Amino acid sequence: MNLQKKISQISWCHPIRYEASKVTPIPALASNSAALDRETDISVGDRIRQLRLARGRSLKEVAERAGLSIALISQIERGLSSASVRVLARLAYGLDVDIADLFEPPFDEGDSERPIARVKDRKRIELAQTGITKELLTPFRRTPRLDIYMMTIEPNGKSGDESFVHEGEEAGVILEGSLDFFVDGRRYVLGQGDCFRFASQRPHKYYNAGPIPTKVMWVLFRSDEK
Structure with missing residues (x-):
């Protein structure tokens, strides 16, 4: 099929x-620790900015591809705004990455043909809010x-x-x-x-x-x- x-x-x-x-x-x-949420926002925002700059893309280019406003992406990158799952999915599409890559560095490209994944190497994405x-x-x-x-x-x-x-x-x-x-x-x-x-x-x-x-x-x- x-x-x-x-x-x-x-x-x-x-x-x-x-x-x-x-x-x-x-x-x-119910709100979790405000400090933890803030730390997550900053970490995710910084990661998104790193991915964008590594690809040589401007805020405008990512915004147009993702269908989001430049202002929103800028706020997310600076840790001033929390992104919903929907927004994260759009950002991942705009950057040509998987949503998991927005939370931590992607797997080593050298492992791209590895047929197994160990429990200890799993990516864990926590969206506290x-x-x-x-x-x-x-x-x-x-x-x-x-x-x-x-x-x-x-x-x-x-x-x-x-x-x-x-x-x-x-x-x-x-x-x-x-x-x-x-x-x-x-x-x-x-x-x-x-x-x-x-x-x-x-x-x-x-x-x-x-x-x-x-x-x-x-x-x-x-x-x-x-």
């Missing part, structure tokens, strides 16, 4: 519950990208208030807890064992409305085509 072919509808492993009723506002995520933690499980490949993440979404954790789109295709399975999942404006309530699959170009977002952390095995595919 051509992984780049748009999928006409979501495929699920188990029957799901669809709710068309109006969704109540998502409660604000969203309540989301991502671990990259698969070996590094620059192109094409077929990445598997272990995601933990804390109660009230969310990808953002707005849906976002990007290149690629995604699939996954809920290992623990539950997840409110939105694709094309529709809300799907997923429980343990439920699966999803959709083209990333379709507007999507998610949040954990349950009382316990949700664990998701999340697969993301992107070809080398831009």
Whole structure:
């Protein structure tokens, strides 16, 4: 099957519950340490600036490619603004890197054909203000990208208030807890064992409305085509 072919509808492993009723506002995520959040903002901002300068790109060039304002990117680079998952995904696209590369230096290119990934070498991405933690499980490949993440979404954790789109295709399975999942404006309530699959170009977002952390095995595919 051509992984780049748009999928006409979501495929699920188990029957799901669809709710068309109006969704109540998502409660604000309980704040973690303000100092830790500030440290993360500064670290991520500095990393984004390093990647941009290393590629010889101006703020304007990255802003145009990512579909973001120059002012917002400047604030993020200086650690003055926290970026949502949606914004980070756009920045990664604008810089031609994976979202994990925004948090720490990428893997050594010399390991690009390594067939295994050790537990001790996993990349761990903590988005304190969203309540989301991502671990990259698969070996590094620059192109094409077929990445598997272990995601933990804390109660009230969310990808953002707005849906976002990007290149690629995604699939996954809920290992623990539950997840409110939105694709094309529709809300799907997923429980343990439920699966999803959709083209990333379709507007999507998610949040954990349950009382316990949700664990998701999340697969993301992107070809080398831009």
